[in-house]
Amino acid sequence: MGERIRSVVLLGFGTVGSCVARILTERSDLSEYFRLTHIFNRNFEGKRVDWASKSIVWTGKIDAVFASKPDVVIELVGEVNSAGTWIRRALLLGIDVITANKALLASKAPELLCLAAKHNAQLSFEAAVGGGIPIIRGIREGLAGDTIIGVVGILNGTCNYVLSRMAATGESMDLVLNEAKKLGFAESDPTADVDGHDAVAKLVLLAGVSFNHHLPLAHIVPRSIRGVADIDFKYAQELGHTIRQLSWVQRQEDGFCTFVGPALVPLTSAFASNDGANNLITTIGTHGGRNNFQGAGAGGYPTAVAVVSDLIALLGNSQHVPEEALWNPGHITPSPPRKHYLRFVVKDRPGIVAAITSALSAEGTNINAVFQLPGYPKDQLPFVVTVEACEESALKRAVEEIGTMDFHAKTPLVLPIWS
Amino acid sequence: MGERIRSVVLLGFGTVGSCVARILTERSDLSEYFRLTHIFNRNFEGKRVDWASKSIVWTGKIDAVFASKPDVVIELVGEVNSAGTWIRRALLLGIDVITANKALLASKAPELLCLAAKHNAQLSFEAAVGGGIPIIRGIREGLAGDTIIGVVGILNGTCNYVLSRMAATGESMDLVLNEAKKLGFAESDPTADVDGHDAVAKLVLLAGVSFNHHLPLAHIVPRSIRGVADIDFKYAQELGHTIRQLSWVQRQEDGFCTFVGPALVPLTSAFASNDGANNLITTIGTHGGRNNFQGAGAGGYPTAVAVVSDLIALLGNSQHVPEEALWNPGHITPSPPRKHYLRFVVKDRPGIVAAITSALSAEGTNINAVFQLPGYPKDQLPFVVTVEACEESALKRAVEEIGTMDFHAKTPLVLPIWS
Numbered sequence: 162m163g164e165r166i167r168s169v170v171l172l173g174f175g176t177v178g179s180c181v182a183r184i185l186t187e188r189s190d191l192s193e194y195f196r197l198t199h200i201f202n203r204n205f206e207g208k209r210v211d212w213a214s215k216s217i218v219w220t221g222k223i224d225a226v227f228a229s230k231p232d233v234v235i236e237l238v239g240e241v242n243s244a245g246t247w248i249r250r251a252l253l254l255g256i257d258v259i260t261a262n263k264a265l266l267a268s269k270a271p272e273l274l275c276l277a278a279k280h281n282a283q284l285s286f287e288a289a290v291g292g293g294i295p296i297i298r299g300i301r302e303g304l305a306g307d308t309i310i311g312v313v314g315i316l317n318g319t320c321n322y323v324l325s326r327m328a329a330t331g332e333s334m335d336l337v338l339n340e341a342k343k344l345g346f347a348e349s350d351p352t353a354d355v356d357g358h359d360a361v362a363k364l365v366l367l368a369g370v371s372f373n374h375h376l377p378l379a380h381i382v383p384r385s386i387r388g389v390a391d392i393d394f395k396y397a398q399e400l401g402h403t404i405r406q407l408s409w410v411q412r413q414e415d416g417f418c419t420f421v422g423p424a425l426v427p428l429t430s431a432f433a434s435n436d437g438a439n440n441l442i443t444t445i446g447t448h449g450g451r452n453n454f455q456g457a458g459a460g461g462y463p464t465a466v467a468v469v470s471d472l473i474a475l476l477g478n479s480q481h482v483p484e485e486a487l488w489n490p491g492h493i494t495p496s497p498p499r500k501h502y503l504r505f506v507v508k509d510r511p512g513i514v515a516a517i518t519s520a521l522s523a524e525g526t527n528i529n530a531v532f533q534l535p536g537y538p539k540d541q542l543p544f545v546v547t548v549e550a551c552e553e554s555a556l557k558r559a560v561e562e563i564g565t566m567d568f569h570a571k572t573p574l575v576l577p578i579w580s
Numbered sequence: 581m582g583e584r585i586r587s588v589v590l591l592g593f594g595t596v597g598s599c600v601a602r603i604l605t606e607r608s609d610l611s612e613y614f615r616l617t618h619i620f621n622r623n624f625e626g627k628r629v630d631w632a633s634k635s636i637v638w639t640g641k642i643d644a645v646f647a648s649k650p651d652v653v654i655e656l657v658g659e660v661n662s663a664g665t666w667i668r669r670a671l672l673l674g675i676d677v678i679t680a681n682k683a684l685l686a687s688k689a690p691e692l693l694c695l696a697a698k699h700n701a702q703l704s705f706e707a708a709v710g711g712g713i714p715i716i717r718g719i720r721e722g723l724a725g726d727t728i729i730g731v732v733g734i735l736n737g738t739c740n741y742v743l744s745r746m747a748a749t750g751e752s753m754d755l756v757l758n759e760a761k762k763l764g765f766a767e768s769d770p771t772a773d774v775d776g777h778d779a780v781a782k783l784v785l786l787a788g789v790s791f792n793h794h795l796p797l798a799h800i801v802p803r804s805i806r807g808v809a810d811i812d813f814k815y816a817q818e819l820g821h822t823i824r825q826l827s828w829v830q831r832q833e834d835g836f837c838t839f840v841g842p843a844l845v846p847l848t849s850a851f852a853s854n855d856g857a858n859n860l861i862t863t864i865g866t867h868g869g870r871n872n873f874q875g876a877g878a879g880g881y882p883t884a885v886a887v888v889s890d891l892i893a894l895l896g897n898s899q900h901v902p903e904e905a906l907w908n909p910g911h912i913t914p915s916p917p918r919k920h921y922l923r924f925v926v927k928d929r930p931g932i933v934a935a936i937t938s939a940l941s942a943e944g945t946n947i948n949a950v951f952q953l954p955g956y957p958k959d960q961l962p963f964v965v966t967v968e969a970c971e972e973s974a975l976k977r978a979v980e981e982i983g984t985m986d987f988h989a990k991t992p993l994v995l996p997i998w999s
Contacts, residue, residue, distance in 0.1 A: 180867070184725060184867060188727075287722070293723075293726070293865075293867075293868035293869070293871065294871055295718050295721070295722020295723055295871070298717065298718075298721055298722045299714050299717075299718060299722060302714070302717055302721065302889065302892075302893055302896070303706070303714020303717045303718060303722070303889055304712075304714055304885065304889060305888070305889040305892040305893065306603060306884065306885040306886065306887065306888025306889035306890075306891070306892060307712070307885040307888075307889070308607075429853070431850075431853065431874075434848070434850065434853060446712075446885065448599070448603060448712075448881040448882065448884065448885050449712035449875065449876060449881065449882040449885040450712070450875065450876050450881075450882060451875060451876075452712065452713055452714070452873070452874065452875035452876075453872065453873070453874035453875065454871070454872070454873060455850075455871065455872035455874070456868065456869065456870060456871035456872065457868060457869050457870075457871075462867040462868065462869075463867065463868040463869060465725065465867065466723065466725040466726040466865065466867045466868040467725065467868075468725065469724070469725025469726075470721065470722055470723060470724040470725035470726070471725075472725070473721075473724040473725060474721055474724065477721070477896075
């Protein structure tokens with residue numbers, strides 16, 4: 162096409178970085194557009210691979226990378242501080258940046274997007290949400306003609322692996338989580354995944370591209386999946402549901418309501434049939450209704466596909482960044498009333514159900530059903546109360562009051578029931 | 581942004597066209613980029629609406645439209661001949677074209693894409709496949725970093741409405757199809773939908789964007805869903821399956837294999853849970869694996885979303901059209917062996933099963949199971965034979981041989997079993 166070949170540098174040669182290099186090496190059709198010139202990694206000597214082009218410079222010095230005046234920086238170092246420094250440095254120089262760094266973007270996207278716009282650079286991050294699912298481009302370009310009012314999804318593959326396997330096998334969370342670590346579906350410290358921080362970061366990015374608003378990270382408090390026990394899948398099944406970690410944002414008149422945590426989802430829903438480490442994201446638009454995007458939410462190659470797609474997109478994109486694409490601060494508002502599932506494990510004695518139901522009634526929450534599966538010991542007796550759609554704040558006060566009662570053998574679990 | 585406002589003309593003010601005009605009227609954020617100047621429709625006088633801008637020129641004269649020197653032509657007239665003429669005329673003038681005309685594109689895309697490239701114009705057709713699902717952009721841009729090897733999907737909302745409702749209610753096809761016409765889910769003449777020609781056209785477009793090859797329309801022979809009876813859902817259910825119209829293309833070493841028609845799909849599959857007029861498209865990539873895209877496959881507003889998204893994409897796209905994006909001729913090759921479901925309705929007498937099974941054996945197809953649900957009359961006795969994975973040509977010969985036998989009360993039905 163007579164265009165200049167763009168030089169590309171890769172920061173980080175871990176799982177995703179090496180897959181990106183591999184795809185760029187194999188895709189001969191891209192060689193007339195892009196050349197991978199540098200691979201930066203702290204311990205680069207141990208990382209060298211024989212399949213990569215001999216012309217690539219392997220280095221542990223970031224200054225050497227920038228001295229080469231690259232056209233594109235691909236940032237896959239997977240931590241926040243240095244990555245932030247390098248991304249800013251690149252954007253200030255007008256260098257296009259592609260990153261999968263959800264943690265960095267979730268807190269700094271507005272600043273970085275402004276910086277990019279100011280210096281006529283592109284900042285792309287398809288790989289930061291949903292692994293290989295083209296959801297960022299799907300919302301921002303594919304659904305540009307719609308007005309998105311909500312997004313709900315399974316954004317964390319680790320949680321989905323754990324919960325869908327617990328549902329399928331009846332195993333305990335500890336057992337499944339340990340197995341997930343062995344299989345590479347969970348980190349050795351899975352806190353960011355199971356406690357929901359990873360999903361919150363991704364939700365903030367989805368809200369950003371959907372609404373051009375930046376939700377305040379600190380105001381989205383995720384609920385951990387750690388409280389979910391094998392018994393909850395049995396009760397959920399009785400109710401025609403299973404349990405998944407959901408992340409949800411919806412535009413309201415006065416801001417955005419959000420939820421990140423485990424929830425009951427109908428067995429007939431697409432969420433229930435989303436198994437293993439797959440991600441599933443549903444967009445809700447004023448005109449187009451619901452669109453589902455489903456695929457591999459993680460993994461080296463799927464995530465690398467997202468990175469390389471961002472790279473190829475640079476060929477077609479002019480530097481057009483509409484003002485609306487910059488994110489304004491967003492405000493979190495309370496969620497509308499929703500049905501809930503409350504599971505208690507108690508040391509049985511008379512009057513417990515009465516105590517719980519009157520605490521709920523005192524806050525104006527209406528009980529839908531109380532039920533109990535047979536076959537459990539009296540000193541560890543599980544039972545479930547479902548409540549009709551109620552204000553979250555009222556339910557919270559009632560559950561706090563119930564929590565002070567002396568009959569609990571385990572901490573009560575409260576899950577919203579998704580409809 | 582200081583850019584010139586682009587003038588847009590709309591050809592065709594039917595269901596989709598009026599929704600496009602409505603979105604462009606409502607989206608004040610787009611008014612700094614685009615202005616709808618002309619609405620062309622043969623009987624334009626009866627079409628005028630009070631919500632459209634007074635500045636829009638309504639006309640039935642195509643020359644008046646072109647005389648205005650538009651920047652973008654949106655073609656939604658819904659027939660092939662004039663649409664082709666007008667699209668060529670626009671592209672020759674370097675005018676960007678957005679169209680939903682799958683029938684035209686399925687036969688003429690290579691010529692029109694070349695014409696667009698030659699005259700530095702864009703030819704966009706997100707709305708031609710999958711209604712509001714951003715599948716064209718999803719494959720071409722979102723998955724640009726992957727190498728697509730196959731696409732399989734539910735591409736026709738009418739067939740899916742009919743088959744999913746037959747599965748749910750046990751009603752006959754005639755009854756459901758009549759109901760679908762009343763509800764607007766089927767045309768008064770549903771031939772193009774139920775006989776698979778609409779799905780073939782969409783498959784050709786998906787293959788085009790996935791592989792940059794143009795499959796020869798005449799060599800993809802669809803199978804009609806008309807032969808599927810209520811009894812088939814009962815037998816399918818016994819086998820853990822239901823029935824959907826599938827469209828499938830897969831890259832092989834020596835070409836592309838395709839299928840368009842009704843097939844048994846597992847009840848646990850995403851296809852089985854795709855109900856009503858929704859579309860579901862699965863892409864299979866070398867690196868990213870499977871991605872599912874699901875949403876409204878038709879309807880005025882969802883399809884209009886795709887059109888408006890194409891329009892907005894013109895802002896970001898430079899005139900870069902890589903050579904690879906032009907479609908080379910593709911060649912159809914036989915499909916690999918697949919399991920099949922064979923349903924017979926016979927006038928019962930001894931020796932029928934023996935005759936059928938020996939005809940199958942003679943062609944080397946192995947029978948997996950023969951089974952029969954109770955409660956049917958002896959002169960209209962349905963039963964099913966499932967055969968193991970076999971060459972389609974051998975099965976075809978066997979079924980032709982069986983078809984000549986004198987015991988049939990109805991034409992046998994042959995469906996592939998999707999795994």
